[in-house]
Amino acid sequence: MMRSSHFVPMFIVGVVLIALYFPIMLLANYPAAARALQRGAVLECKTALECSFDMRSPIIPAPAQLLRGVRSLYFPPTSETSVPYNAFFTGLETLSGLALASIVGLGLAVLLVASKAFERALLPWLVASQTVPIIAIAPMLAVLLGQYGVEGWIPKAIIAAYIAFFPIAIGVSKGLRSPDPIQVDLMKTYNAGSLQTFAKLRFPSSIPYLFTAFKVSVTAALIGAIISESATISGAGLGKMLSENSRASDAVGLWLVMIGSAVLGILLVSIVGWLERVVTPWQRNR
Amino acid sequence: MIVSHWNSSEAWSGLSVVISCVLALVGLLGVGGVSSGVVSLLSAPRAKNKTGFNLVLSIISLLPAILLAVVAVVLVEALIHAFQIPVAQIPAPTAVIQKFLESRQVLWRDTQTTLLEAGVGYLIGASLGVIVAILVSRYQFLNKGLMPYATIFSSIPIVALAPVIVKAAGLEWGSKAAVVAITIFFPVLVNTARGLLEVNPLTIDLMRSYAADPRRVFMDLRIPNALPYIFNALKISTTLALIGAIVAEFFGSTGSGLGFRILVETGQASFDSVWAAINIASFLGIIFYNLAALLERRVTGWHVSFRE
Numbered sequence: 001m002m003r004s005s006h007f008v009p010m011f012i013v014g015v016v017l018i019a020l021y022f023p024i025m026l027l028a029n030y031p032a033a034a035r036a037l038q039r040g041a042v043l044e045c046k047t048a049l050e051c052s053f054d055m056r057s058p059i060i061p062a063p064a065q066l067l068r069g070v071r072s073l074y075f076p077p078t079s080e081t082s083v084p085y086n087a088f089f090t091g092l093e094t095l096s097g098l099a100l101a102s103i104v105g106l107g108l109a110v111l112l113v114a115s116k117a118f119e120r121a122l123l124p125w126l127v128a129s130q131t132v133p134i135i136a137i138a139p140m141l142a143v144l145l146g147q148y149g150v151e152g153w154i155p156k157a158i159i160a161a162y163i164a165f166f167p168i169a170i171g172v173s174k175g176l177r178s179p180d181p182i183q184v185d186l187m188k189t190y191n192a193g194s195l196q197t198f199a200k201l202r203f204p205s206s207i208p209y210l211f212t213a214f215k216v217s218v219t220a221a222l223i224g225a226i227i228s229e230s231a232t233i234s235g236a237g238l239g240k241m242l243s244e245n246s247r248a249s250d251a252v253g254l255w256l257v258m259i260g261s262a263v264l265g266i267l268l269v270s271i272v273g274w275l276e277r278v279v280t281p282w283q284r285n286r
Numbered sequence: 287m288i289v290s291h292w293n294s295s296e297a298w299s300g301l302s303v304v305i306s307c308v309l310a311l312v313g314l315l316g317v318g319g320v321s322s323g324v325v326s327l328l329s330a331p332r333a334k335n336k337t338g339f340n341l342v343l344s345i346i347s348l349l350p351a352i353l354l355a356v357v358a359v360v361l362v363e364a365l366i367h368a369f370q371i372p373v374a375q376i377p378a379p380t381a382v383i384q385k386f387l388e389s390r391q392v393l394w395r396d397t398q399t400t401l402l403e404a405g406v407g408y409l410i411g412a413s414l415g416v417i418v419a420i421l422v423s424r425y426q427f428l429n430k431g432l433m434p435y436a437t438i439f440s441s442i443p444i445v446a447l448a449p450v451i452v453k454a455a456g457l458e459w460g461s462k463a464a465v466v467a468i469t470i471f472f473p474v475l476v477n478t479a480r481g482l483l484e485v486n487p488l489t490i491d492l493m494r495s496y497a498a499d500p501r502r503v504f505m506d507l508r509i510p511n512a513l514p515y516i517f518n519a520l521k522i523s524t525t526l527a528l529i530g531a532i533v534a535e536f537f538g539s540t541g542s543g544l545g546f547r548i549l550v551e552t553g554q555a556s557f558d559s560v561w562a563a564i565n566i567a568s569f570l571g572i573i574f575y576n577l578a579a580l581l582e583r584r585v586t587g588w589h590v591s592f593r594e
């Protein structure tokens with residue numbers, strides 16, 4: 001995956017990006033800090049430059065503030081208000097949503113491939129649904145499921161699944177059609193039934209497509225889970241933390257939740273990548 | 287667990303709702319089957335390059351889908367009236383249309399706001415993405431040092447980014463445009479860089495044997511090679527732009543925008559307005575996507591994927 005020749009350039013670019021953070025932060029915070037000083041607010045810092053590093057509600061938090069925040073928001077990881085605890089729940093919701101989505105998506109894809117009528121009637125809508133900001137439905141769905149007594153992590157998983165199953169259905173139906181006509185003919189010469197052709201040829205060749213779809217939909221599912229958490233504000237999750245911190249306008253907290261969500265997103269994508277390598281070892285030479 | 291919240295009569299009505307929904311689904315499948323049979327009968331004698339006739343055919347081939355949608359909407363309407371489901375749960379399609387007509391001025395303003403955010407963010411994000419991709423293709427160092435980060439960044443959920451940016455850049459439309467631009471930047475960058483770099487080595491050798499200077503190689507080989515990739519990214523990005531704008535509006539706005547409307551009306555359980563806003567957003571998404579697809583067809587009509 002990552003070649004060693006990438007290391008030095010990556011390191012240098014990383015250092016430059018981190019070094020750029022300071023001037024950008026100062027540029028963003030300095031005017032606000034200067035204004036606070038002029039207003040004569042009682043502050044521990046003397047100059048505006050000093051204050052930019054230690055504002056109560058910074059526009060971009062200073063690294064030291066972030067580190068302090070890490071201590072209070074990430075430790076201990078088992079506490080109910082910590083980022084890792086909530087990220088764990090969000091991750092669980094996303095993965096169960098993805099599992100549900102793959103069941104529905106697979107079923108739909110099989111129907112699409114098996115029945116011409118079904119495809120004619122449904123495919124245009126499935127394709128159109130790819131161009132629609134489906135996330136807009138999440139807050140309403142979360143509230144609606146709550147009215148029917150579906151609470152806790154289940155509605156979030158359902159919403160994550162709802163957002164994730166379109167790409168899976170499309171991807172898998174593409175994959176089920178991907179075998180070469182020659183291969184299909186070969187199965188015919190073996191006197192294989194359509195069920196056998198499906199199990200031995202079509203299904204295995206759709207798996208790489210399934211994983212390609214997974215990589216798209218895992219991020220989508222994560223977004224769906226977080227949005228539905230922030231819409232219901234019940235239970236645990238990063239979305240709940242986001243909306244709480246957003247309302248309390250706690251900038252450092254927001255940044256830390258953002259970093260937590262970013263790490264979770266990267267983790268989930270790499271889990272999918274790892275699963276792909278385990279399940280489809282024949283694809284490894286790509 | 288779900289059922290335990292209902293008493294027995296509610297459970298019974300819930301069951302009958304489920305049964306009706308299943309029957310309705312079976313009926314829909316039947317409609318799809320019959321109409322697609324009719325279509326395949328109609329479109330059997332394939333026209334030979336008569337564009338007018340082809341247009342009619344393509345409309346006819348969409349007929350099952352259109353019929354399905356119409357029947358589905360009518361069914362939903364009938365089911366909602368039959369079981370007297372209140373607007374606070376699922377509004378009937380007619381109620382949504384009525385609400386849409388009633389509050390069309392508010393919705394129009396929301397649409398304008400969201401379009402402004404998504405459009406400006408789209409233009410900025412896409413052009414920045416292409417520019418950085420050109421730099422990446424020019425300098426091997428940047429390719430090695432920057433692209434791994436870009437791949438990592440594209441798996442970050444935008445929801446987490448939105449409140450931070452809205453907090454830092456204010457509640458005006460600019461902050462939402464910034465969210466959209468950042469959302470779009472990475473897919474455009476990754477796709478464009480791939481298109482610029484994955485050029486057939488043989489064609490590069492050919493250009494060299496023509497003594498073409500690097501500028502010519504870039505203009506005549508790399509850019510045309512990258513165009514399909516760029517347009518693919520631009521098409522994906524149309525949806526992402528709207529998602530970014532709507533999600534960013536969830537975390538603060540100055541009081542207009544489709545995302546704002548959806549969130550506020552959800553809080554008041556007036557789901558007819560929510561559905562109206564969602565339908566507008568979907569409509570915008572389809573138009574936006576097809577505009578990008580149209581542009582793609584215009585610019586890269588020569589590409590293999592468009593040949594019959």
